[in-house]
Amino acid sequence: MKKEILKLRGVKVHFPVQAGVFNRVVGHVLAVDGVDLAIFRGEVLGLAGESGCGKTTLGKAILRLVEPTDGEVKYISQDDDETELTSLEKKDMDPFRKKLQIVFQDPHSSLNPSFTIFGSLQDPLKKFGIKSKEERRKIIGDLLEAVNMRREYMDRYPHEFSGGQRQRIGIVRALCLEPELIVCDEAVSALDVSIQAQVLKLLMQLKKEKNLTYLFITHDLSVTEYLCDRIAVMYLGRIVELCDSEDLYNNTLHPYSEALISAIPVADLDKQTKRIVLEGDVPSPVNPPKGCPFHPRCPKATDICKTEVPTLKKYSTNGNEHYASCHLIDLPEIS
């Protein structure tokens, strides 16, 4: 039986839009608008979607780097104790910060240029109770070796490293408190393809060794296919499809996912792919369209799409759970 580690219910992150002399709030950017999601222990959950759909904001909301406006984020410990994170005081959040960590996208701004690697990594360790300097050096040194770097590198400055190396140091930072869940926020997007493969391999190896769970945020569906157990596709702050990664490629239910998948380049000249080109941009999250948020760009949209907001419904493909939110799916809904 798969155990949950994190359960999100109705998570919303709205940013106020201010205007005028008195900073009146004239509207809200609905960056994340009601997300229900469960992450199981030991899985890799991909979170895909185009830029501006709220993937990163959702990842940060889980860690409370961005305060969620509404909704629940529940952490379930190994002994099945549930804790609601969003209502905790800042102080009480500390034990959970140890469990949840993040690897950032941009390797160039993710390390402090005026400290050595050891200098910028030691404060978190100090805070979580590792008092002696030797012990801190040992932990960081061991982790550097775990990501295939030399122990001595901890006394160097960030500008002495390449992008791939910095990203691996970012992974060391995320690992240093022995977390259970790591949010990889486009962790490989800024690297070139050969280094991407190297870092991905490393992430998978570390996952096995340390029993990690990943929430893998990406806009690149070709990466997720090989990496993720399940994939959630986001559009305009909502999840439109959530299923096992194989089912997403073979039994796509939502027209938006279909369009995304058709955009993955295939290294086979004879294979004719039907390319679905979406027109226009993502609608503004300040003023999402009425009805299904995807209907203005959807090739299959009908009248009901323009008026009614579809909810995430449960279907079954290949005997697996498959969630999608679209009016036009003719599979039987299961409860």
Place this chain on the structure above:
Amino acid sequence: MAKSSLDKKFDQIRKREEEKTFSTKKRSRIVNKFLNNRLAVLGLIIFTIIILASIFAPLLSPYDPMRVDLRSMRQPPSLDHWFGTDSTGRDVFTRVLFGGRVSIFIGLGSAILSAVVGIAVGCYAGYKGGWIDVIALRISEIFMSFPQIILVLLLVSITGQSLFNLMAIFILTGWGGMYRLARARMLSLREEEYVQALRSFGLSTFTICYKHMLPNALSPIMVNITLSTAMFILTEAGLSFLGLGVPLNIPTWGNILNVAQDILILQNYWWMWGPVGIVISVFVLCVNFIGDGLRDSTDPSQQG
């Protein structure tokens, strides 16, 4: 075939490399770049000389800067009195040395203290944002919108002339600029991912903004400290010249210049105001050179 000079140089480098005598001494990049800037080094040297001369003034001059000697009034420069004597027979050279103590103390002291206040407020408010930031911003705007000279007049007329009043006013009107500089840097730094990472560990605001972010915001602030040192020295000279600054009995560069208000002295006794004017100009120029050098050497976008 004769070796070209370039080849010779290369051979030398290789030889040193093989012998491992190649300088592996770690001198910071910033220091190196600063030392390569000739004007800045010259500025630093003269700056140091003037400061040392002021500190060790009693050793350099046999005279007392305050002692009136009516037998040697208004003497032109000579071997006994290098810069001559003033209307009451005090040695001008000695007064310039002792005046440097007060003037530099006021200039550097006000600049550093206003930087401390500005940085302390600016870092916290800039990092935290929200209403703290709004309030701090408005307060700094209020202070910056007061003309300095009116404030000085006000305070002098209420509490009388004193060195510390003057410094208090300089700090009061000067911290706003530092605050804005620190705040602006913090606003851009707080979006950097390493700051987010520190927040994800739940480190305290204090550790994040003063320990981890401040070193990255410091280089423009250091430059601003040197520049405002020069500015404060000039303002002090200006105010003392007008008779509003430091009490007249304390020698400062501005107070020495004060005598030039008298048209008779201005026309006939150039040594009473000339040398001190030159010292002020040279000192301010040096401080500006140092500031320029610091800016160039600490700017990470100009990596040489």
